[in-house]
Amino acid sequence: MFSIGELSRRTGVKIPTIRYYEQMGLIAAPDRTEGNQRRYSKDGLKRLSFIRHSRELGFSIDEIRELLDLSAHPEQPCNDAHQMAARRLADVQRRISRLQRLERELERISACDAHTIADCAVIETLADHSLCETEH
Amino acid sequence: MFSIGELSRRTGVKIPTIRYYEQMGLIAAPDRTEGNQRRYSKDGLKRLSFIRHSRELGFSIDEIRELLDLSAHPEQPCNDAHQMAARRLADVQRRISRLQRLERELERISACDAHTIADCAVIETLADHSLCETEH
DNA sequence: TCTTGAAGCTATAGTCGCTAGAGAGATTAT
DNA sequence: ATAATCTCTCTAGCGACTATAGCTTCAAGA
Incomplete structure (x- = not known):
């Protein structure tokens, strides 16, 4: 207990x-x-x-x-459970590839070495979507 | 407008x-x-x-x-913005590797071909954490 | 100009999966 | 017996939206 x-x-x-x-x-x-x-x-x-x-x-x-x-019903077929696991897997894989795209873009942003905001990539890149490598 | x-x-x-x-x-x-x-x-x-x-x-x-x-203050240093991007990047990378571990485990779970819940890996694996390949 | 249907307004409540706090009572160790 | 720690219920809050109800406004066609 x-x-x-x-x-x-x-x-x-x-x-x-x-x-x-x-x-x-x-x-x-x-x-x-x-x-x-x-x-x-x-x-x-x-x-x-x-x-x-x-x-x-x-x-x-x-x-x-x-x-x-x-x-709670172990005598029944386990198809449903597998389908759920498969859905989870597909979702996890989608999330991974999405995050990997973000990773590339953030790396690109971080690589800038300007000294003032005016010519710094962070704001620029975030403001203008068309600069992105990939769509998201 | x-x-x-x-x-x-x-x-x-x-x-x-x-x-x-x-x-x-x-x-x-x-x-x-x-x-x-x-x-x-x-x-x-x-x-x-x-x-x-x-x-x-x-x-x-x-x-x-x-x-x-x-x-709004483009004359200032952009360190802060870079730091934020770097933090984001670290976080994204953590999330990616976490999801990749889940991916491996879900793949393992999905691979089972039992026909009833009783000997199906989904429930089993979820029930007993010690069966996991990796800790999470 | 009138009418109609789409679009917009505010305000409130609900979503998910917790998390935090208050103030009271229970348990445990010394 | 007492002090320290746990646990109880209840309520409210979080982040980032999303949905609903009941109303008003806009734009295009007749």
């Missing part, structure tokens, strides 16, 4: 966030002590780890809810 | 977002028609393009405010 602080330490999820997840229905309301404090079981710990990990991978709260529903 | 809709079309910034920027003090309140509708000048267009472009590069509203302040 863990207190909420203990659970927080073990999962790396902040205390208010745990309570928020409970409110959102992602985790069940746990048993309470006589003094009304939450006490979590190993199961609660596992579920929260699942959630944390999924969030880190970029799944939204709603998607995690779906995944949790899926995992 | 552009209407707000025209400005929106030309910059790709949505109408409510333009009004929001005005409220936040990022763009000046423009002149109005007799009937109280906003009318923008070329300058307004330029400024909004600057803002849009900066947002796309990941600058926050506050950072953009700073950049706009800087550009």
Whole structure:
């Protein structure tokens, strides 16, 4: 049995966030002590780890809810789960290539060595979109 | 002179977002028609393009405010602007490498070809963090 | 000139995923 | 017993928008 602080330490999820997840229905309301404090079981710990990990991978709260529903029916086909992972993957890849374009442009901007704003590339480049290497 | 809709079309910034920027003090309140509708000048267009472009590069509203302040004083040194670009760049690079780790993990997850949830990698992998290749 | 339909106005509330604070009560260690 | 630390609920705030309702104005055609 863990207190909420203990659970927080073990999962790396902040205390208010745990309570928020409970409110959102992602985790069940746990048993309470006589003094009304939450006490979590190993199961609660596992579920929260699942959630944390999924969030880190970029799944939204709603998607995690779906995944949790899926995992509650282990006899069913896992197509849905795979589709979700594939969507996540595609999204992550899109974000990567977008960021790489930004990286190139910021590198270009940073390379300038003018001494006053008047002839400095940062403002110039940001002001005039047509100067960009790539569209975004 | 552009209407707000025209400005929106030309910059790709949505109408409510333009009004929001005005409220936040990022763009000046423009002149109005007799009937109280906003009318923008070329300058307004330029400024909004600057803002849009900066947002796309990941600058926050506050950072953009700073950049706009800087550009209003072109006689000053541009160190600040460069520092901001450099910070942005470092941040973008961090985000890229983080996403690349997620990409690898999601690829691994998606590669599974089980037929039911019970022996499917998605849920498994998400549930047990220790299975991850890398820490995150 | 009149009419009609698109576009614009303000104000308010909602989104997502938390995070922070106040003020009270519970638990734990000494 | 007491002090220090945790935890409780409730409310409000964050950033950067987005949506809605109910109204007014504009521009183009008849």
